[in-house]
Amino acid sequence: MMCLISGMIDVRFTGKLIEFLLEQDGQKFKFVNLFLAAKCLIEVRNRIEIHPVSQKLLTQIQALTNYDLDYYYSKYFDNEETKLVHEIRTQAVSAIAATWQEESSTLDWLKARAQSDEDNDVCFAAVQELARGWKDDSDTLNWLKTHAQSDKTYAVRRHAAVQELARGWKDDPETLSIVKTYAQSDSNYAVRRAAVQELARGWKDDPETLPILKTCVQSDGDDEVRHAAVQELARGWKDDPETLSIVKTYARSDSNDAVRRAAVQELARGWKDDPETLSIVKTYAQSDSNDAVRRAAVQELARGWKDDPETLSIVRTCAQSDDNYAVRVAAVQELAQGWKDDPETLSIVRTCAQSDDNYAVRGTAVQELARGWKDDPETLSIVRTCAQSDDNYAVRGVAVQELARGWKDDLETLSIIKTYAQSDDNDDVRRVATRELARGWKDDPGTLSIVKTCAQSDDNCDVRGVAVQELIWGWKDDPEMFEFLYDRALQDPFEREEFWEDNPRQIALKAILKNYPDHPKTLELLIDRVNNDPDEQLREFAKQQFAKLEKQQ
Numbered sequence: 001m002m003c004l005i006s007g008m009i010d011v012r013f014t015g016k017l018i019e020f021l022l023e024q025d026g027q028k029f030k031f032v033n034l035f036l037a038a039k040c041l042i043e044v045r046n047r048i049e050i051h052p053v054s055q056k057l058l059t060q061i062q063a064l065t066n067y068d069l070d071y072y073y074s075k076y077f078d079n080e081e082t083k084l085v086h087e088i089r090t091q092a093v094s095a096i097a098a099t100w101q102e103e104s105s106t107l108d109w110l111k112a113r114a115q116s117d118e119d120n121d122v123c124f125a126a127v128q129e130l131a132r133g134w135k136d137d138s139d140t141l142n143w144l145k146t147h148a149q150s151d152k153t154y155a156v157r158r159h160a161a162v163q164e165l166a167r168g169w170k171d172d173p174e175t176l177s178i179v180k181t182y183a184q185s186d187s188n189y190a191v192r193r194a195a196v197q198e199l200a201r202g203w204k205d206d207p208e209t210l211p212i213l214k215t216c217v218q219s220d221g222d223d224e225v226r227h228a229a230v231q232e233l234a235r236g237w238k239d240d241p242e243t244l245s246i247v248k249t250y251a252r253s254d255s256n257d258a259v260r261r262a263a264v265q266e267l268a269r270g271w272k273d274d275p276e277t278l279s280i281v282k283t284y285a286q287s288d289s290n291d292a293v294r295r296a297a298v299q300e301l302a303r304g305w306k307d308d309p310e311t312l313s314i315v316r317t318c319a320q321s322d323d324n325y326a327v328r329v330a331a332v333q334e335l336a337q338g339w340k341d342d343p344e345t346l347s348i349v350r351t352c353a354q355s356d357d358n359y360a361v362r363g364t365a366v367q368e369l370a371r372g373w374k375d376d377p378e379t380l381s382i383v384r385t386c387a388q389s390d391d392n393y394a395v396r397g398v399a400v401q402e403l404a405r406g407w408k409d410d411l412e413t414l415s416i417i418k419t420y421a422q423s424d425d426n427d428d429v430r431r432v433a434t435r436e437l438a439r440g441w442k443d444d445p446g447t448l449s450i451v452k453t454c455a456q457s458d459d460n461c462d463v464r465g466v467a468v469q470e471l472i473w474g475w476k477d478d479p480e481m482f483e484f485l486y487d488r489a490l491q492d493p494f495e496r497e498e499f500w501e502d503n504p505r506q507i508a509l510k511a512i513l514k515n516y517p518d519h520p521k522t523l524e525l526l527i528d529r530v531n532n533d534p535d536e537q538l539r540e541f542a543k544q545q546f547a548k549l550e551k552q553q
Contacts, residue, residue, distance in 0.1 A: 014040060015050035018057060027514075028473070030088060034061055038099040058100060064092035065113065065122050070469055070510045090125040097129035107134060111143070131164035141169055148178060162191060166198035176203055183212055189222035196225060200232035210237060217246060223256035230259060234266035244271060251280060257290040264293060268300035278305060285314055291324035298327060302334035312339060319348055325358035332361060336368035346373055353382055359392035366395060370402035380407055387416060393426035400429060404436035414441055421450055427460035434463060438470035448475060452484065455504070461494045465504040472511040482516050489525055496535050505529075506538045513545055523549070 018037045026033035037057050041047070047054050067088045069081055093113065100106045113126035127144075134140045144165055162182055169175050179202075183195035196216055203209050216229035230250055237243050247270075251263035264284055271277050281304075284297035298318050305311050315338075319331035332352050339345045349372075353365035366386050373379050383406075387399035400420055407413050417440075420433035434454045441447045451474075455467035468488055475481055489508040496503065509529055516522055526549075529542040 011044055011046060011049050014044055015053045018050070018053050022053070022057060022060065030084070030091075031064060031067075034064070035091060035095055038095045042099050058096065061092050061095050061099075062109075065089050065096075065117070065119075067092070070472065070507050070514075086121045089119060089122055093122060093125035093129055097133050101133055107137070115147070127164060131168050135168055141172065144169075145174065145178070148182075162194040162198050166202050170202055176206065179203075180208065180212060183216065189224055192216075192220065192222065192225045193228045196228050197232060200229075200236050204236055210240065213237075214242075214246070217250065223258050226250075226254070226256065226259045227262045230262045231266060234263075234270050238270055244274065247271075248276070248280070251284075257292050260288075260290065261293045261296045264296050265300060268297075268304050272304055278308065281305070282310065282314060285318065291322075291326050294318070294322065294324065294327045295330045298330050299334060302331075302338050306338055312342065315339075316344065316348060319352065325356075325360050328352070328356065328358065328361045329364045332365050332368060336365075336372050340372055346376065349373075350378065350382060353386060359390075359394050362386070362390065362392070363395045363398040366399050367402060370399075370406050374406055380410065383407075384412070384416065387420070393424075393429050396420070396424065396426070396429045397432045400433050401436060404433075404440050408440055414444065417441070418446065418450060421454060427458075427463050430454070430458060430460070431463045431466050434467050435470060438467075438474050442474050448478070455484075455488060461492075461501065461504055464488075464492060464494075465502050465507050468504050468507045468511070472507075472515065476511075476515050482512065482519055482521075485512050485516075486521060486525060489529065494535065496537065499537075503535050503538050505533065505535070506541055509538070509542065 018040055021033045021037040021040075024033040034057065038061060041054060041057065044050065068085060093110075096106060097110060107130070110126045110130045114123055114130060117123050117126065131140065131144060148162070148165060162179060165172070165175050166179050179195050179199050182191050183199050184192075186192050186195065196213065199206075199209055200213060210233075213229050213233050217226055217233060220226050220229065230247065233243055234247050247263050247267050250259055251267055252260075254260045254263065264281065267274075267277055268281050281297050281301050284293055285301050286294075288294045288297065298315060301308075301311055302315050315331050315335050318327055319335050320328075322328050322331065332349060335345055336349050349365050349369050352361055353369050354362070356362050356365065366383060369379055370383050383399050383403050386395055387403050388396075390396050390399065400417065403413055404417055417433050417437050420429055421437050422430070424430050424433065434451060437447055438451050448471075451467050451470055455464050455471060458464050458467065468485070471481065471484070485508045489505050489512060492504040492508070494501075494503045494505055509525065512519070512522055512525060526542055526546055530539060530546055533539050533542065
């Protein structure tokens with residue numbers, strides 16, 4: 001509604017509305033203020049009168065394409081933090097393409113991001129917006145073809161050559177030939193895999209498509225390409241007389257475990273009623289030589305044949321005695337979620353939580369126990385015990401987290417969380433406990449002091465970094481917080497050992513620049529870090545921030 005109104009009222013009032021949104025701190029809310037401002041601007045027909053505010057908004061959204069979190073997280077794994085960063089960066093690209101589409105500089109900006117941005121997510125988004133928003137531009141198709149055939153970056157080839165050409169220019173006389181070529185002979189497996197998928201989905205009726213897929217299944221040298229080809233073959237040509245035989249063959253004998261796993265999954269999902277399928281899945285759940293194949297078979301068996309009289313027994317056996325921990329993890333999850341009311345399930349999950357010899361199985365069982373049987377009279381005691389005495393830090397970390405979130409009001413919980421934030425011998429457990437303490441008991445009189453102590457004196461940089469970040473999120477309005485962060489930006493003892501480590505001094509400096517930009521000591525601190533910080537990455541960050549300030553003046 002606000003966006004529609006923006007197109008109806010006087011443009012000057014819309015400008016003031018956008019200025020108001022620009023002034024808000026939107027970080028906690030995924031910068032919805034900036035994206036809402038962009039949507040309001042889209043409705044403005046004559047932007048000349050508010051050009052300065054339009055440019056200011058553009059600058060801030062462009063900056064979001066480089067957005068990163070101010071605290072430590074693993075950038076190399078699929079987790080909540082990487083998903084958040086991906087979402088904000090790509091949403092920023094989309095917002096720029098939609099809001100400033102009529103400006104000539106936007107197309108050049110997108111091309112530059114597609115070709116040279118360090119983040120593949122941004123490259124992908126830029127190619128996508130370029131292809132879809134400027135489809136009718138006379139140069140777009142040629143640009144895509146050129147970069148499809150010659151760009152050295154596989155991310156651009158994959159999106160430009162394969163996905164966008166295949167989806168947007170399917171009827172162009174050269175597109176099918178390009179996609180076929182990339183499916184069969186591109187040097188990068190990700191490009192071949194994408195081409196196989198687009199070929200199968202977009203040109204199913206082309207007489208060469210099925211033979212190309214079969215060839216890829218049988219002879220591509222990369223397992224991920226064969227994996228994709230098996231999936232597309234099973235899903236798109238289920239009724240072809242050779243397909244079931246091929247899927248069965250690769251379920252039984254492909255040299256790569258991932259391909260066998262994919263074949264088992266497709267067999268279970270696509271040919272559930274075939275008389276051999278259940279027998280094959282049962283066999284693989286119990287005796288395949290590869291744990292990933294057994295795990296997939298256990299999951300398919302539990303979800304597809306829950307009522308078969310042998311299924312529960314097989315899943316129980318796998319949960320209790322498979323010799324691979326990952327299979328036991330999957331079986332415990334399926335058992336807890338699929339047979340919660342079975343009289344033996346709770347006992348098995350308890351046993352796994354307390355005595356399985358693998359930490360991943362114990363951790364999974366603790367989590368399932370805490371979430372599925374919270375009201376059972378023994379559950380809290382087991383979770384507490386695991387938090388306090390399991391000999392593996394990962395299990396203690398899971399138990400601490402579940403304890404904090406599920407039993408916040410229990411009289412002992414806060415004491416346990418405080419203890420582990422300050423004194424567990426593992427840094428991951430201290431990090432989890434510090435985070436849960438800060439978020440769950442912000443108003444407790446002892447919390448702020450403990451989090452500050454962790455930020456100042458924990459011997460692990462990740463714990464200190466998390467503590468600094470939680471202070472920013474929870475207590476940035478505390479009158480003493482600026483001086484505390486200022487001290488951390490100068491005095492944290494971090495020494496870089498790996499390029500991917502996050503420096504607590506940099507986390508503190510980022511927080512000061514964002515939350516206290518007008519404080520009289522902020523610029524002094526920034527200049528000091530440019531010249532004196534021993535960490536090269538922090539010095540470079542400080543130089544970049546100083547350059548931005550100079551441009552704004």
